[in-house]
Amino acid sequence: xxxxxxxxxxxxxxxxxxxxxxxxxxxxxxxxxxxxxxxxxxxxxxxxxxxxxxxxxxxxxxxxxxxxxxxxxxxxxxxxxxxxxxxxxxxxxxxxxxxxxxxxxxxxxxxxxxxxxxxxxxxxxxxxxxxxxxxxxxxxxxxxxxxxxxxxxxxxxxxxxxxxxxxxxxxxxxxxxxxxxxxxxxxxxxxxxxxxxxxxxxxxxxxxxxxxxxxxxxxxxxxxxxxxxxxxxxxxxxxxxxxxxxxxxxxxxxxxxxxxxxxxxxxxxxxxxxxxxxxxxxxxxxxxxxxxxxxxxxxxxxxxxxxxxxxxxxxxxxxxxxxxxxxxxxxxxxxxxxxxxxxxxxxxxxxxxxxxxxxxxxxxxxxxxxxxxxxxxxxxxxxxxxxxxxxxxxxxxxxxxxxxxxxxxxxxxxxxxxxxxxxxxxxxxxxxxxxxxxxxxxxxxxxxxxxxxxxxxxxxxxxxxxxxxxxxxxxxxxxxxxxxxxxxxxxxxxxxxxxxxxx
Amino acid sequence: xxxxxxxxxxxxxxxxxxxxxxxxxxxxxxxxxxxxxxxxxxxxxxxxxxxxxxxxxxxxxxxxxxxxxxxxxxxxxxxxxxxxxxxxxxxxxxxxxxxxxxxxxxxxxxxxxxxxxxxxxxxxxxxxxxxxxxxxxxxxxxxxxxxxxxxxxxx
Numbered sequence: 117x118x119x120x121x122x123x124x125x126x127x128x129x130x131x132x133x134x135x136x137x138x139x140x141x142x143x144x145x146x147x148x149x150x151x152x153x154x155x156x157x158x159x160x161x162x163x164x165x166x167x168x169x170x171x172x173x174x175x176x177x178x179x180x181x182x183x184x185x186x187x188x189x190x191x192x193x194x195x196x197x198x199x200x201x202x203x204x205x206x207x208x209x210x211x212x213x214x215x216x217x218x219x220x221x222x223x224x225x226x227x228x229x230x231x232x233x234x235x236x237x238x239x240x241x242x243x244x245x246x247x248x249x250x251x252x253x254x255x256x257x258x259x260x261x262x263x264x265x266x267x268x269x270x271x272x273x274x275x276x277x278x279x280x281x282x283x284x285x286x287x288x289x290x291x292x293x294x295x296x297x298x299x300x301x302x303x304x305x306x307x308x309x310x311x312x313x314x315x316x317x318x319x320x321x322x323x324x325x326x327x328x329x330x331x332x333x334x335x336x337x338x339x340x341x342x343x344x345x346x347x348x349x350x351x352x353x354x355x356x357x358x359x360x361x362x363x364x365x366x367x368x369x370x371x372x373x374x375x376x377x378x379x380x381x382x383x384x385x386x387x388x389x390x391x392x393x394x395x396x397x398x399x400x401x402x403x404x405x406x407x408x409x410x411x412x413x414x415x416x417x418x419x420x421x422x423x424x425x426x427x428x429x430x431x432x433x434x435x436x437x438x439x440x441x442x443x444x445x446x447x448x449x450x451x452x453x454x455x456x457x458x459x460x461x462x463x464x465x466x467x468x469x470x471x472x473x474x475x476x477x478x479x480x481x482x483x484x485x486x487x488x489x490x491x492x493x494x495x496x497x498x499x500x501x502x503x504x505x506x507x508x509x510x511x512x513x514x515x516x517x518x519x520x521x522x523x524x525x526x527x528x529x530x531x532x533x534x535x536x537x538x539x540x541x542x543x544x545x546x547x548x549x550x551x552x553x554x555x556x557x558x559x560x561x562x563x564x565x566x567x568x569x570x571x572x573x574x575x576x577x578x579x580x581x582x583x584x585x586x587x588x589x590x591x592x593x594x595x596x597x598x599x600x601x602x603x604x605x606x607x608x609x610x611x612x613x614x615x616x617x618x619x
Numbered sequence: 620x621x622x623x624x625x626x627x628x629x630x631x632x633x634x635x636x637x638x639x640x641x642x643x644x645x646x647x648x649x650x651x652x653x654x655x656x657x658x659x660x661x662x663x664x665x666x667x668x669x670x671x672x673x674x675x676x677x678x679x680x681x682x683x684x685x686x687x688x689x690x691x692x693x694x695x696x697x698x699x700x701x702x703x704x705x706x707x708x709x710x711x712x713x714x715x716x717x718x719x720x721x722x723x724x725x726x727x728x729x730x731x732x733x734x735x736x737x738x739x740x741x742x743x744x745x746x747x748x749x750x751x752x753x754x755x756x757x758x759x760x761x762x763x764x765x766x767x768x769x770x771x772x773x774x
Contacts, residue, residue: 168760281669281676285631288666292638292659299655304645306655307638337703338696340734505734510748512703513727516710517752521762526711533707544620544688545627563658570653 121243124472127172128480136173137180137477141484144181145492148188149499150507151198151343152336155185155387156443160328161511163321163451164518171455172473175448179474180481182444186387186423187231187489191496194223195346203387203423206395206415213411221353221493222361226413227420228489229358230369234421235482237373238380238428242435243475249436250464258568259580261437263589265562268439269555270596272384276548280604283551286542290552293318294559301567313527320450322519322532323556327549328443329515330536336508343500351494361413368398368418376422380429384550386442387423394422428478435459435471438561443550446557453557454522621686625677631670638663702733718767719757723749 128134140162147158159178166174189201194211214223253260273283296307297317308314362369372394379390398418399408408415430441431448438459440446452459457470464471492499519532539549573579581587638659647654690696706726713722724745731741756762766773 165760281672285666285669285673288631288635288662288669291662292634292666295659295662299645301648302646302655304655306645306659307641333703334700335690337699337734339690339693340699503736505736506731506740506744509703509706509727509730509734510744512706512730513723513748513752516707517756517762517764520764521756521760524763526714529707529711533704533711537704541620541622542627545622545624566658567653570657571648571651575651575653 120468120472121475123469124474124476125480127469127473128176128476133173133176134480136169137176137480138484140177140180141184141481141488144184145188145488146499146502147181148185148200149191149492149496150502150504151192151196151200152332152504153511154201154328154332155182155189155203156447157328157332158182158185159444159447160324161514161518163324163447164521166451167321167454167522171452171457171470172477174451174455175474176477176481178444178448178451179477180484182427183231183235183424183478183481184485184488184492186427187228187420187485188492188499190227190231190420191224191492192343192500194220194227195496195500196343198343201388203391203426204420205388206391207419210409210411210413210415213409214413214416215411217411219411221349222357223413223416224349224493224496225354225358226361226417228354228486228493229362230417230421231424231489232482232485233362233369234373234376234423234425235428235485236479237370237421238377238425239475239478239482241374241377241425242428242431242478246432246436247464247471249432250461253436253461254465256461256585257583258565258572259583259586260589262562262565262569262580263586263593264437265439265558265565267589267593267596268383268433268437269551269558269562270593270600271382272551272554274596274600275382275385275389276550278546278548280600282545282547286547286549287551287555289542290555291559291562293323294556295563300560300564313525318531318556319523319528320454320556321522322528323535324447324450324553325515325519326532326534326536327539327553329511330532331540331543331549333508333512333515334536334540336504340505340508342504346497346500348497349493351490354490354493362417365414365417368401368414369421371401372398372418372422373425376425377429377432379422380426381432381441383433383439383441384554385426386430386444386550387426390426390429391419391423395419424482431474431478435463435474436461440554440557443553446550446553449557620688620691621682623677623682623684624680625674626684628670628673628675628677631666631673635663635666635670639667699733702730706730714767715765716767718769719764720749720753720769721767723752 147153158181162177162181166177185201186203189199189204191200193199193204193208194215197208197212199205199208211223214220269287273280276283296314299306305315376390376394379385395415398415399405402414430445433439433441434445434449438449440449449459516529519528543549569580581590642656642660645654645656709726727745727748728741732738757764
């Protein structure tokens with residue numbers, strides 16, 4: 117903790133900024149605890165408001181809201197067996213079993229404490245690792261950036277669920293969308309079909325809201341369901357016994373927090389994957405694996421540390437390279453770009469104030485989560501009694517106005533609707549959306565660095581591998597492609613053989 | 620609402636072909652074969668390959684063209700989803716003429732009513748929400764939400 121981090125705190129603790137972070141934390145708790153509202157959707161809904169804020173409060177709002185949302189997703193999981201966000205799905209059954217054993221308060225108390233610890237470990241790694249990597253990557257040229265971005269997208273496909281071919285198509289759709297408008301090399305109009313609104317390109321806010329909020333609203337509109345009432349929870353029971361449980365499984369907390377941040381840092385892999393992996397590992401390393409599935413806190417401890425750690429870990433590649441680690445940071449990078457800040461190693465040199473403020477926001481948001489989380493646990497009855505039939509029409513109105521507000525044009529509302537419907541159909545058909553949003557954000561970066569490199573190399577593609585780091589990155593990229601090809605061929609082979617033996 | 624892979628594959632292939640065709644018309648850098656069309660063309664080629672693969676998958680699987688998912692058979696599901704889309708379209712078409720403060724309460728009440736909220740609750744909720752959003756966006760964030768018919772009344 118040096119003086120610069122203190123300077124970051126000084127910026128974040130200004131009354132205006134602090135109030136925004138506090139409000140965003142409360143908003144995150146609400147979003148997370150209502151099933152159907154995910155942390156990503158909550159972030160997308162925040163974007164139109166952050167448009168009007170300074171960079172630091174804008175980032176603060178997003179960081180605070182997502183931190184608390186990932187924890188709050190555990191609340192309906194334990195109470196109703198419905199995960200509030202996908203990141204809680206891994207241990208929903210286990211937590212619900214604890215409720216049936218009369219330990220629901222303990223489960224939620226452990227969730228809260230582990231989320232905070234995991235979050236803080238993730239921040240510590242972010243604070244230690246990010247500036248080092250940034251210093252290392254200051255000498256990167258367009259070749260390295262091109263390969264890094266390609267590597268990021270390949271990784272997003274590798275970890276996405278669903279068939280890989282659909283992941284690649286979703287990625288191509290995102291890249292395609294990013295090429296609409298004036299091109300970076302010669303400044304000519306591309307794919308505008310004579311429409312003057314399209315010259316500036318597809319603006320990112322309506323796309324984000326459409327893809328992550330409209331899709332969810334449509335799904336909820338089809339089958340609205342009000343949640344069954346839940347019992348009142350006692351605060352005392354949520355506090356006592358938590359420390360004992362944590363101490364018992366301290367190894368799991370440490371392992372999962374570290375692993376969670378590492379998984380979060382992989383592009384495309386976010387909090388939900390981290391918590392699945394952590395839960396599986398906890399079971400594997402456990403001394404009493406037979407207790408899993410009976411309301412045993414060990415897996416919950418691990419997985420709920422990992423998902424919050426992943427949230428912070430995702431900021432490492434996002435801040436250092438501008439390559440998002442998950443969908444939330446993809447949105448955050450979009451917000452930063454709108455504010456004229458291009459994330460990259462230069463930010464760590466030129467704008468240390470901003471970087472330190474981001475670190476401070478993370479620490480503050482995780483600390484604020486403790487008291488606010490306890491309030492949310494005791495108020496969970498009321499949080500969960502929000503009527504979905506009323507909530508979703510209001511969110512829809514907010515989406516429409518939010519999409520309009522950024523550029524004050526109704527064209528963006530069309531973009532919202534069309535992209536929302538397209539994303540809905542794609543998701544219904546098992547297309548993962550994460551590669552698409554990553555590609556949309558990374559598209560301009562990839563194209564610019566690709567064109568720069570090609571022009572520098574005078575068309576000689578071997579130049580792409582001539583620098584040591586670029587060559588290594590390129591090799592890793594090809595290795596991942598090879599791995600994906602082998603994996604899908606093997607799956608194809610296995611299924612066709614199984615098909616043959618069946619007939 | 621699961622479509623056969625071949626249907627979506629065809630759509631992707633068509634988009635890729637249009638992009639390839641368009642990209643050929645773009646100029647290139649002097650003395651180099653590259654230009655604004657290079658990158659879209661590469662993406663379109665990948666899309667073409669994967670779209671083709673998807674068509675093959677779909678044809679081979681012999682799945683029906685359209686399978687409706689379980690939730691769409693919930694009574695009134697299609698109606699409620701259409702209402703959500705209609706809400707957005709009607710806002711786009713009429714917000715400028717009629718104005719935010721007049722149009723939104725009506726639209727929102729109607730939408731809540733479609734969602735089976737009682738009118739005695741829907742009307743106050745719609746009015747309150749409209750007021751809150753107006754305060755937030757128009758007064759606090761200075762977004763010029765359209766006044767429409769009210770423009771002449773106020774000015």
